[in-house]
Amino acid sequence: QSNKVEVVVFSAPSYACKRRTTLKNHNTLLTEALSILAESAELNEDEGRGVAFRRAAAVLKCLPKAVSSMEQLRGLPCLGDHSMRVIKDILENGASSEAESTKQSERFKALKVLTGIFGVGAKTADRWFREGIHSLSQLQESGHTLNQAQQAGLQFYDDINLPVSKTEADAISEIVEKAVHAVLPGAEITLTGGFRRGKLTGHDVDFLITHPEEGKEEGLMPKVVSWLESQGFLLYQKTTRNSYLESKDGPGRPASNMDRFERCLSIFKLTKDRCVGQKQGTKQSATPIESHVKTVCSLGDPTQAKGEGNSESLTGSCQKTEPNPQSHPHPLSQIHPSNLTLNVLGQEKSLDVDQAQTSGHKPWRAVRVDLVVSPVSQFAFALLGWTGSKLFERELRRWAGHEKAMSLSSHALYDNKQSRYLRASSEEEIFAHLGLEYIPPTERNA
Ligand code: DGT
Ligand code: MG
Incomplete structure (x- = not known):
């Protein structure tokens, strides 16, 4: 018998798209600290540093056990000197002084x-x-x-920064399904983003919409938006038209990392009995009672804020971060109530901030919802591209480009060696084209 203590040395592939990352994370202390540093780098627009910390955190997320010594990390990729110092600090002192001082x-x-x-x-x-x-x-x-998006963002600040539950996402799904089927029967709606990966909460709810008959999906978004608006479900929306066919850079080689699908960034008004404790089998009608109650919080002159759009919310790498309401103070408690008015059935009243903003005092809450329409020929690529996680997506594209000489986007896969597009009608086929083992959505939580 040997007295040698066995040290489990971890190993993992360096591409996150070759790893299986479930939501079971055995190293939250480490990954949370690294995520803070990633977030800070992203807020400072240092993308390279941000990605480095994201990669380091992701490799620790897939480990089957908690890390207990630096020795165990010998075989792991993606851990640079800086990340190693952070990990060492936590293993020795229980916390990372750098992450702590960043947070403060x-x-x-x-x-x-x-x-x-x-x-x-x-x-x-x-x-x-x-x-x-x-x-x-x-x-x-x-x-x-402020532009229109930012005004809405301020008006619904507390709700938007409150995580969305799966129950709420399901309630939104029902509404979206009703809207889409009302204007295009036979269309198909898929919940994407974090909820498709099995997350129990999210910062928004993402949907992908298509129709099995190519071309039937054209012009769908404005109709869906009109229906939702007429039923009082939208507090804010901005639709961007599909410019994919018009673009010069061609499919698979987008000029930016932004998609060209018809897309609607919106804020839904979800009635409370739909979000919390909704009973099975007691579905209520699509029109919420208070869809007749128009809430108008005025925060400056909306006519002055045109043209800026909200493109920043699409491109800003730090816009969509993990919701963590605990790390926020309650900034709205500082808003001056005199800036807010509520117009209920034509009666203007001055409004207590708590009443206007916090979810506790009104019969509904605001929820961020992203709608994307894709032609069925691109559906598999869109589904893969909108399921995430963000790092998983980035790594898939890096793998495609660096290891396979292919260009992957949410629209298509282009083989640079064969100079042709590779068709796919399922995510499995795309993984196969890329020479990767299929990873199901629940294992893409890198
Ligand atoms: P969440 O909402 O905080 O629970 O987290 P996710 O994973 O749902 O992240 P989200 O909602 O920001 O985005 C879902 C996926 O959609 C993400 O993995 C990447 C993709 N995505 C989001 N915005 C864009 C975009 O502007 N362009 C492209 N190509 N993809 C995007
Ligand atoms: Mg999401």
Whole structure:
């Protein structure tokens, strides 16, 4: 018998798309610290550093056990010197002093609060921060003109920063299904994003819509939006048209990482009896009673804020971060109530901020919903592209480009060697084209 203590040395492939990452994370202390540093880098628009920390966190997420010594990390990829120092600090002292001081820093806290506004990305938040705007109340006092998205973001700040539950996502699914089937029977709706990966909460609800007959999906989004609007389900929406066919860069080689599908970024109004404790078999009618109650919170002159759009929410890498309401103070408690008015059935009343903003005092909540329409010929690519996680997607594209000389997008897969597009009607086929073992959605939580 030997007295040698066996050290489990972990190993893992360096591409996240070759690993199986479930939601069971045995190393949350480590991954949370690395995620804070990633988030901070992203807020500082240092993408390279952000990705490095995301990769380091992701490799620890797939380990079958908690890390207990530095020795065990010998065989692991993606762990640079900086990440190793962070891990060592946690293993020795129980916490990372760097992650802790980042979390406490005035800049990080302020940028988190400001990018918590829908339609505000890292760039805008940084500009405001440098002007001395560190809180929502300071933003309001500054007299800055906000675009429509940002106004909605401020108005529904608390709700939007409150995680969406699976029950709420299912209630939204029902509404979206009703809307889509009302305007195009036979269309198919798929829940994508984090909920498709099995997450129990999310920062938004993502849907992909298609029709089995190519071309039938054209012009669908405006009709769906009109239906939703007529039923009082939308608090905000911005639809962008599909420009895929018009673009010069060609499928599989998008000019930016943005998709060209018809897409609607929206904020839904979800009635409370639909979100919490909805009883099985007691589905209520599609029209919520208070869809007749129009809420108009005025936060400046909306006519002054045109043209900026909300593109930042699409491109800002820090816009969509894991919801963590605990790390936020309650910035809305600082908003001056005199800025808010509520128009209920034509009666204007001044409104207590709590009544207007917090989810506890009103019979509905605001939920961020992303709708994407795809032609059925591109559906598999769109499904793979919109299921995530973000790092998994990035790694799939890196694998395709670096290891296979292929270009993968949410529209297509192009083989640079054969100079042709590779067709696929399922995610399994795409993985096969890429020479990868199929990883189901629940194991894409890198
Ligand atoms: P969540 O909502 O916080 O629970 O997390 P996810 O994983 O649902 O993340 P989300 O909603 O930001 O996005 C879902 C997936 O959709 C994500 O993995 C990547 C993709 N995605 C999001 N926005 C864009 C975009 O503007 N362009 C492209 N190509 N993909 C996007
Ligand atoms: Mg999502």
